[in-house]
Amino acid sequence: xxxxxxxxxxxxxxxxxxxxxxxxxxxxxxxxxxxxxxxxxxxxxxxxxxxxxxxxxxxxxxxxxxxxxxxxxxxxxxxxxxxxxxxxxxxxxxxxxxxxxxxxxxxxxxxxxxxxxxxxxxxxxxxxxxxxxxxxxxxxxxxxxxxxxxxxxxxxxxxxxxxxxxxxxxxxxxxxxxxxxxxxxxxxxxxxxxxxxxxxxxxxxxxxxxxxxxxxxxxxxxxxxxxxxxxxxxxxxxxxxxxxxxxxxxxxxxxxxxxxxxxxxxxxxxxxx
Numbered sequence: 001x002x003x004x005x006x007x008x009x010x011x012x013x014x015x016x017x018x019x020x021x022x023x024x025x026x027x028x029x030x031x032x033x034x035x036x037x038x039x040x041x042x043x044x045x046x047x048x049x050x051x052x053x054x055x056x057x058x059x060x061x062x063x064x065x066x067x068x069x070x071x072x073x074x075x076x077x078x079x080x081x082x083x084x085x086x087x088x089x090x091x092x093x094x095x096x097x098x099x100x101x102x103x104x105x106x107x108x109x110x111x112x113x114x115x116x117x118x119x120x121x122x123x124x125x126x127x128x129x130x131x132x133x134x135x136x137x138x139x140x141x142x143x144x145x146x147x148x149x150x151x152x153x154x155x156x157x158x159x160x161x162x163x164x165x166x167x168x169x170x171x172x173x174x175x176x177x178x179x180x181x182x183x184x185x186x187x188x189x190x191x192x193x194x195x196x197x198x199x200x201x202x203x204x205x206x207x208x209x210x211x212x213x214x215x216x217x218x219x220x221x222x223x224x225x226x227x228x229x230x231x232x233x234x235x236x237x238x239x240x241x242x243x244x245x246x247x248x249x250x251x252x253x254x255x256x257x258x259x260x261x262x263x264x265x266x267x268x269x270x271x272x273x
Contacts, residue, residue, distance in 0.1 A: 021066075029051070031088055036059035043061060043080050045063075064077065069109045069113050078120065081125040087136070088138045089117075089118040094269040099153045122139075135177070141183060142185060170226060181220035181221075187205065187207045206232035
């Protein structure tokens with residue numbers, strides 16, 4: 001077990017064992033590299049073996065090829081979660097598209113990967129961290145967890161659920177030495193699901209970089225705030241207002257083409273369900 005130095009400003013990443021899900025590409029890989037740069041020992045999980053092994057070789061981490069929708073594989077990963085000092089839950093499926101385009105097995109899979117697996121891994125990690133009196137759990141949610149979007153019912157269901165679970169778990173763990181943070185990215189260029197979709201945004205909608213996400217993850221681990229948005233200020237405010245006044249948010253999305261954006265995203269990402 002890692003020995004940590006007490007710090008006045010938070011948690012010491014160097015020397016900590018960090019388990020990162022979804023590390024075989026996109027934002028998960030960027031997060032893994034940032035943790036490696038701060039001296040963490042990495043356990044990397046994902047479905048793409050070649051990419052995962054390459055990242056493990058680059059960072060000196062251990063690669064575990066795991067399909068989070070496979071319950072036996074998830075159960076095996078639980079032992080790794082229990083041993084981790086830091087758990088970063090970055091794996092997710094897109095989950096976009098009108099509900100009438102979804103098949104039952106696709107619904108089960110997105111619920112398993114985006115919601116059930118993070119809950120199960122966090123449950124095991126939280127118990128072990130509480131016993132040790134120290135740890136961090138970081139949930140990679142989405143700005144869509146604050147304000148619903150058209151053609152995103154399944155994605156919003158999983159991200160609303162993740163955010164609610166994480167914030168409740170944070171309250172349960174108060175005083176144990178275990179910090180829980182939710183990170184809510186918006187449109188991230190150069191890596192991740194939005195980048196992979198190839199969708200072009202209207203000029204007035206800004207984006208953030210993978211480096212902005214990794215900085216948020218490092219801050220979450222060191223300081224353990226409840227929640228961090230990684231989004232232009234206008235989008236964070238819009239999501240907050242949309243969450244408080246769903247009818248207004250829905251009308252705003254229609255007025256400024258939100259449905260067209262999510263429809264295009266769903267079309268381009270349908271094969272990843």
